[in-house]
Amino acid sequence: MIRPNKATDILVAPEHIHPAYELRYEDVSLATETGHLVLFRLEPSESSLPTFSARWDLKPNTVDIDLIGGERASREFKAGVGDYSGHHTTLVSETPRIYQAELKIPAGVVFRGKITFIGEGAVHMLDSFENLTKQIKDELRIIVVCESCGPVEVSGPPFVLSCCPKCKGTFAK
Numbered sequence: 648m649i650r651p652n653k654a655t656d657i658l659v660a661p662e663h664i665h666p667a668y669e670l671r672y673e674d675v676s677l678a679t680e681t682g683h684l685v686l687f688r689l690e691p692s693e694s695s696l697p698t699f700s701a702r703w704d705l706k707p708n709t710v711d712i713d714l715i716g717g718e719r720a721s722r723e724f725k726a727g728v729g730d731y732s733g734h735h736t737t738l739v740s741e742t743p744r745i746y747q748a749e750l751k752i753p754a755g756v757v758f759r760g761k762i763t764f765i766g767e768g769a770v771h772m773l774d775s776f777e778n779l780t781k782q783i784k785d786e787l788r789i790i791v792v793c794e795s796c797g798p799v800e801v802s803g804p805p806f807v808l809s810c811c812p813k814c815k816g817t818f819a820k
Contacts, residue, residue: 650682651705652769659687661760667693668757684766686710689750689758697721699750699757701736705768710736710746724752736762793817 654676664670672687682705689699697716704711712734714724724731733750743763750757789801793811801812810817 649705649768649770651678651684651703652767653677654684654686654703654764654766657686657762657764659760659762661758663756663759664689665755665757667691667696667754670758678769686762686764696754697724697752701748701762703764703766705766708766709738710748710762712736712748712750714752720752729753733757 655674657672657674657676659670659672661670668689668691670687670689676685678684684703686701686703688701691698697714697720699712699714701710701712703709714721714731714734720731723729725734727734730753731751733748736746736748739745739747739761744766746762747760748762749759789808790798791801791808791811793799793814793816795816796811796813799811799813801808
């Protein structure tokens with residue numbers, strides 16, 4: 648399965664930050680073992696306010712922001728109901744990839760700004776390397792291009808490379 652591995656060149660450009668919040672991020676972020684890749688956090692100076700964590704979601708290639716602190720507030724923020732909004736960001740540029748975010752809670756706008764980064768996905772092996780090596784077969788496969796059929800696998804040994812095994816035609820040069 649492919650999942651986030653790391654993000655580099657992270658840049659969070661705030662247009663507005665609520666005075667009770669502090670933006671925290673580094674220019675490189677590594678994913679956890681479960682593929683959770685945090686891009687930045689907004690941490691409150693008041694304990695009654697929620698924390699926000701922005702993460703890269705590889706599958707739809709988006710940045711989602713989660714509210715941490717209170718199950719009801721978290722659900723309302725994610726659903727964008729009441730005075731809560733901002734779970735999903737908006738893609739404003741493909742190249743370079745730039746996302747616009749605006750987070751709102753009943754206390755007001757927490758953050759408005761742009762997020763850019765270079766994301767890297769990786770293949771996650773669900774099996775151990777030992778089990779995987781037991782499944783690997785030591786076989787030689789030769790693929791040739793037939794003028795009529797296109798790419799064709801030639802079986803062997805012995806490998807017969809004088810004509811196409813499907814149509815008996817000649818190979819492309």
